[in-house]
Amino acid sequence: MTKAAPSAAPARIERLDREDPLACYRDAFSLDPETIYLDGNSLGALPKGTADRLARMIAKEWGEGLIRSWNTHDWIGAPQRIGAKIARLIGARPREVIATDSTSVNLFKLLGAATMVDPARRTILSEQGNFPTDPYVMEGLEALVGRKVRLRLVSAETLVSAIDQDTAAVVLTHVHYAAGRRWPMARITNAAHAKGALMIWDLSHSVGALAVDLNGAGADMAVGCGYKYLSGGPGAPAFLFVAERHQSMIRSPLSGWMGHEAPFAFEDAYRPAVGIDRFLCGTPSILGLAALEAGVDVLGEADMTRVEAKGLALAELFIAQARSRRPGLPLASPVEAEDRGLHLCYRHADAYAVMQALIERGVIGDFRAPDLLRFGFSPLYVSHRDVWRAVEILAEVLESGAFDHPRHRRRTAVT
Amino acid sequence: MTKAAPSAAPARIERLDREDPLACYRDAFSLDPETIYLDGNSLGALPKGTADRLARMIAKEWGEGLIRSWNTHDWIGAPQRIGAKIARLIGARPREVIATDSTSVNLFKLLGAATMVDPARRTILSEQGNFPTDPYVMEGLEALVGRKVRLRLVSAETLVSAIDQDTAAVVLTHVHYAAGRRWPMARITNAAHAKGALMIWDLSHSVGALAVDLNGAGADMAVGCGYKYLSGGPGAPAFLFVAERHQSMIRSPLSGWMGHEAPFAFEDAYRPAVGIDRFLCGTPSILGLAALEAGVDVLGEADMTRVEAKGLALAELFIAQARSRRPGLPLASPVEAEDRGLHLCYRHADAYAVMQALIERGVIGDFRAPDLLRFGFSPLYVSHRDVWRAVEILAEVLESGAFDHPRHRRRTAVT
Numbered sequence: 001m002t003k004a005a006p007s008a009a010p011a012r013i014e015r016l017d018r019e020d021p022l023a024c025y026r027d028a029f030s031l032d033p034e035t036i037y038l039d040g041n042s043l044g045a046l047p048k049g050t051a052d053r054l055a056r057m058i059a060k061e062w063g064e065g066l067i068r069s070w071n072t073h074d075w076i077g078a079p080q081r082i083g084a085k086i087a088r089l090i091g092a093r094p095r096e097v098i099a100t101d102s103t104s105v106n107l108f109k110l111l112g113a114a115t116m117v118d119p120a121r122r123t124i125l126s127e128q129g130n131f132p133t134d135p136y137v138m139e140g141l142e143a144l145v146g147r148k149v150r151l152r153l154v155s156a157e158t159l160v161s162a163i164d165q166d167t168a169a170v171v172l173t174h175v176h177y178a179a180g181r182r183w184p185m186a187r188i189t190n191a192a193h194a195k196g197a198l199m200i201w202d203l204s205h206s207v208g209a210l211a212v213d214l215n216g217a218g219a220d221m222a223v224g225c226g227y228k229y230l231s232g233g234p235g236a237p238a239f240l241f242v243a244e245r246h247q248s249m250i251r252s253p254l255s256g257w258m259g260h261e262a263p264f265a266f267e268d269a270y271r272p273a274v275g276i277d278r279f280l281c282g283t284p285s286i287l288g289l290a291a292l293e294a295g296v297d298v299l300g301e302a303d304m305t306r307v308e309a310k311g312l313a314l315a316e317l318f319i320a321q322a323r324s325r326r327p328g329l330p331l332a333s334p335v336e337a338e339d340r341g342l343h344l345c346y347r348h349a350d351a352y353a354v355m356q357a358l359i360e361r362g363v364i365g366d367f368r369a370p371d372l373l374r375f376g377f378s379p380l381y382v383s384h385r386d387v388w389r390a391v392e393i394l395a396e397v398l399e400s401g402a403f404d405h406p407r408h409r410r411r412t413a414v415t
Numbered sequence: 416m417t418k419a420a421p422s423a424a425p426a427r428i429e430r431l432d433r434e435d436p437l438a439c440y441r442d443a444f445s446l447d448p449e450t451i452y453l454d455g456n457s458l459g460a461l462p463k464g465t466a467d468r469l470a471r472m473i474a475k476e477w478g479e480g481l482i483r484s485w486n487t488h489d490w491i492g493a494p495q496r497i498g499a500k501i502a503r504l505i506g507a508r509p510r511e512v513i514a515t516d517s518t519s520v521n522l523f524k525l526l527g528a529a530t531m532v533d534p535a536r537r538t539i540l541s542e543q544g545n546f547p548t549d550p551y552v553m554e555g556l557e558a559l560v561g562r563k564v565r566l567r568l569v570s571a572e573t574l575v576s577a578i579d580q581d582t583a584a585v586v587l588t589h590v591h592y593a594a595g596r597r598w599p600m601a602r603i604t605n606a607a608h609a610k611g612a613l614m615i616w617d618l619s620h621s622v623g624a625l626a627v628d629l630n631g632a633g634a635d636m637a638v639g640c641g642y643k644y645l646s647g648g649p650g651a652p653a654f655l656f657v658a659e660r661h662q663s664m665i666r667s668p669l670s671g672w673m674g675h676e677a678p679f680a681f682e683d684a685y686r687p688a689v690g691i692d693r694f695l696c697g698t699p700s701i702l703g704l705a706a707l708e709a710g711v712d713v714l715g716e717a718d719m720t721r722v723e724a725k726g727l728a729l730a731e732l733f734i735a736q737a738r739s740r741r742p743g744l745p746l747a748s749p750v751e752a753e754d755r756g757l758h759l760c761y762r763h764a765d766a767y768a769v770m771q772a773l774i775e776r777g778v779i780g781d782f783r784a785p786d787l788l789r790f791g792f793s794p795l796y797v798s799h800r801d802v803w804r805a806v807e808i809l810a811e812v813l814e815s816g817a818f819d820h821p822r823h824r825r826r827t828a829v830t
Contacts, residue, residue, distance in 0.1 A: 030474075030478045031478075032479065035481070037481060039481065039482045042482050043477075043481060043482045045478075045481065046473065046474075046477050046478035050473060051470060051473045051474055051478075054469055054470075054473060054702075055466060055469075055470060058461065058465060058466045058469060058648070058706075059445070059461075059466055062458075062461050062648055062649060063445045063446075063460075063461035063466075064447065066450075066452060066454065066458060066460065066779060067454045067457050067458045067779060067781070068774070068779070069649070070649075070828070070829035071827040071828055071829050075649055075650075075829075076828045076829050077828075101516070101517070101520065101697075102516070102671065102696060102697025102698055102699070103697050103698075104669070104671030104672065104673075104696045104697030104698075105516065105520055105669060105671070105696055105697055108668075108669055108696075112559050116558065116559065128683055129683065131672075131681075132672050132675065132678075132681050132682060132683065132685075133671045133672035133673075133697060135683055135684075135685070136670045136671055136672055136674075136675060136685040137669070137670060137671055137696075139670055139684070139685045140666075140667065140668045140669055140670030140671075140685070141668065143531065143666065143668065143670075144527050144531065144559070144560060144668035145559060145560055145561075146560075146563065148561065153683060178681075227698070233473070233477055233701070233702050234477060234484070234485075234490055234698075234700075234701035234702065235490075235698045235699050235700040235701040235702065235703070235704075236700070236702075237700070238697070251555075251558065252555065253523075253555045253556065253558065253559035254519065254520060254523055254552070254555055255551045255552060255554055255555030255558075256517065256519030256520070256548045256551055256552055256555075257519065257546075257547050257548035257551055258519075258548075259551075260547065260551060263547075264784060264829060264830045265784055266546075266547050266593075266783065266784050267547060268543055268544065268547065268550055268568060269550075269554070270547075270550070270551040270554045270555070281517060281519045281520055281523075281552075282516075282517025282518050282519030282520055282548060282653070283517055283518075283519075283642070283649075283650045284517075284650050285649075285650040285651070285652070285700045285702075285703045286648070286649035286650040287469075287648050287649065287650065287651075287700075287702050287703055287706055288650070288700045288702055288703050289650075291473075291702055359483070364481060364482060364483070366482070368681065369679060369680055369681050412486040413485070413486055413491045413492075414485035414486050414490075414491050414679060415679045
C-alpha cells in the first residue's frame with residue numbers, strides 16, 4: 001500500500017485530540033496505526049477483546065462444555081442479555097430488545113407483525129432511495145401476502161403528507177445510508193401516530209453512534225445492525241425492538257421454535273413466548289452473538305450524547321477542511337449537523353477510482369453508486385488528526401489526478 | 416463429574432475399532448477422551464481446526480483487512496462456496512445449495528416460495544410430531560398469508576394418502592428428531608409428485624450422517640442444519656437446496672439485498688439474483704460461516720456411504736448390547752436399520768433424571784420430552800468402545816437406581 005508521507009497536524013488539531021474525553025476508547029480497538037478507518041459505518045473495527053472472547057468460547061464453552069453450555073454458559077439467554085445492553089444505547093427498556101438474525105429478517109418479522117394488526121390498513125410507506133434491503137423486504141412481503149399489503153415509496157419531501165388512513169406502518173431509516181440525512185424521530189413518529197399508523201425505525205446507521213431515544217420518541221418498533229458502529233463483526237446478528245405496549249398484541253410471522261413459550265416441550269402447536277422472546281425464530285448464532293457482545297461491551301456505559309457530539313464534531317471538521325482545501329467538491333449530505341448522522345457523502349464523477357486511490361493511501365472509506373464518496377466517523381476510534389490527514393490525502397489525490405489510473409477503475413464484487 | 420470406572424471393552428469391540436476405516440477422523444476433533452459424546456446430533460463436537468480458522472479470520476481478515484475482506488478474502492462468496500461443499504454430501508449440484516440464516520428462516524423462504532407457485536393449491540402438508548420448528552414456521556406463514564395457505568398435520572401412517580390436488584408442498588424431516596425414523600426419500604417424493612405437489616425435505620438429522628441423494632430422489636427443495644453432524648458450532652448457519660429446474664421460476668418471500676441481482680447498485684426495485692443466490696436475504700454471518708466451513712471441511716471427501724454404514728453399525732451395537740443388559744428397556748426407534756437415521760430413543764419414565772445421571776458419568780446424550788433418552792452416533796468421532804461403555808454405564812445407572820436423586824430432577828432452561 002502506498003502511504004502518504006505522514007504530515008504533522010496543526011497544533012489546534014492535536015489539542016482537540018488531547019482534550020477528547022473519548023480518546024481512551026481508541027486503545028480498545030485493534031487498528032493499524034497507519035490506517036485511517038472512515039468506514040466503521042459499514043464494518044466496525046475489531047475490538048481487542050473479541051479474539052480472546054471467541055477463542056475461550058470455542059475452546060471452553062463449545063469444545064469442553066459441548067451441549068451443556070446452553071445452560072452452563074447461558075447461551076440460551078444471549079439474545080436477551082445482549083438485547084438489554086443494546087437497549088441502553090437506543091432509549092429502550094431491557095426487555096424491549098433482542099439480538100438475533102439479520103436486519104432484513106428482523107424487518108420482515110416486524111412488517112409482518114405490523115400488517116397483521118389492522119386488516120383495514122394495507123399500506124407500508126417508505127422513502128424512495130432508502131437502503132434497498134428495506135424496500136426489497138417490503139416487496140417480498142407484498143408478493144407473498146398479495147392484496148392485503150401494498151408497498152408505497154414516496155420522496156422524503158412528501159412522506160409526511162403521504163401517511164393516511166390506509167397506512168399500516170411507516171418504515172424509515174433514521175440516518176440515510178448514503179446522504180447521512182437524519183429524520184427527526186419524534187416528529188415523524190408523531191405524524192405516523194396522528195394517522196393511526198405504526199412507526200418502524202431502521203437504526204442501522206444510528207445505533208452506537210447517536211443518542212437514540214426510541215421511547216422518548218414514542219416509537220413502536222425498530223431494527224438495527226450489529227456490524228457497523230457496534231463492531232460485532234462481519235454479518236453480526238442484528239437486533240429488533242418492540243415497545244412493551246405492543247408485545248403481547250402482535251406476533252412474528254417467522255414463528256420458529258426459539259420464539260415458542262416452551263421450546264423444549266416440543267408441542268405441535270405454536271404458542272408465542274411472553275414478551276420480546278416471541279421475536280426469536282430459529283437457533284441464533286451463538287458465535288456471532290459472542291462477537292457482538294464483545295463489541296457492545298466496548299461501548300459499556302459510554303455517554304451516548306458525548307459519542308454523538310464527537311462524531312458530529314469530526315464530521316464538521318471534515319466539512320470545514322474540505323471546503324478550504326477543495327472548495328469545488330460538492331457535499332451530498334445536509335449542511336446542518338442536527339440533520340445528519342455520523343457520515344458524509346461527497347459527489348465526484350470518478351468516485352469509485354478516487355476511493356480506490358484513497359484506500360491505497362490508507363484512507364478507507366466507501367464508494368456508493370453511482371458517484372458518492374462516503375466517509376464515516378466512528379467516535380470511538382477516529383481522531384481529529386485522522387480526519388485532518390484524510391482530507392489532506394483526499395486533496396492530494398484530487399489535485400494530482402492520481403486516481404486516474406486503470407487499476408483504480410477495476411471493479412470488485414463488493415464496492 | 417463422577418466417572419464410571421473404566422472397564423476394558425471385550426476384544427471383539429476393540430477389533431471393530433481397529434478395523435474401522437473412519438477411526439482416523441476422531442483425531443480431527445477436540446474431545447475430552449473421558450467423555451462419551453452421544454449428542455453430536457444436537458451439537459456437533461468441535462473440530463480442531465475451527466479455533467485457528469476463527470482466530471485467523473478475526474485477526475487478519477476482520478482486524479487487518481477490515482471492509483476490504485469482502486473482496487480480498489471472498490467473504491461475499493462464502494454462502495455459495497460452503498453451499499457447494501454441502502451439496503456433495505446431499506446429492507445436489509454445487510449451485511443448488513447455499514449456506515445462510517437458520518433452518519427455520521430458510522424453511523420459511525421455501526414454504527413461501529412453494530405456496531406462490533400455484534395459487535390453486537393451498538395446503539402445506541406435514542407430519543404430526545415433526546420437529547416443532549417446522550410446523551411452527553408453517554403456522555406463522557398461515558397466520559400471515561391468510562386463506563391462501565392452510566397447514567395440515569396428519570399422522571405418519573396417513574401422510575401419503577393425505578396428499579391431494581390441494582397440496583402445494585409436502586414438508587417432512589427426513590430423519591425424525593426423536594424416534595430417529597427415516598422416511599424413504601424417493602418413494603415419498605414420488606408420491607408428492609404424483610399428485611402435483613412439491614416435496615421439501617428437512618435434512619437436519621441427515622446431513623453429514625447419511626448418504627442423502629436429493630437429486631436421485633427428485634426432491635424439489637430442502638433445508639438443513641449446520642450445527643449437528645456438520646459441526647459448525649452452536650447456532651451455525653443452516654443451508655437450503657432448490658433443484659436447478661425450479662430456481663428461475665420461484666422467488667423467496669424474504670427478499671433482502673444479498674439476494675438481489677446487483678446488491679451494490681442500490682436500486683429501489685427488487686430483481687432476484689440468478690440461481691440459488693436469490694435465496695440469500697440479509698448479510699450472512701461471516702464468523703458463523705467460517706466455523707461452518709471448518710466443520711464441513713472435516714468431512715472433506717469422506718465417502719458418505721461409509722459414514723452412514725458406520726453410524727448404523729454403532730446404533731446396532733447399542734441396541735444389541737442394551738437388549739442383553741437391560742432387556743426391559745423399550746426402544747422407541749424403528750427396529751430395522753434401514754428405517755432409521757443415526758440416533759436412537761429409549762423410553763423411560765424417569766428419562767430426564769437418568770440422562771442427568773449419565774451426563775454426570777461422562778455419557779452425554781439428550782433427554783427429549785416427555786420420556787425419551789436419545790443417543791446419537793456421529794460416525795466421525797464415536798467409537799465402538801464408546802458405545803459399549805455407554806451401555807455399560809447406562810445399565811449401571813438403571814440397575815443401581817443412581818438416577819433417583821433430587822439433583823438429577825432439577826430442570827434446566829434447555830433440556
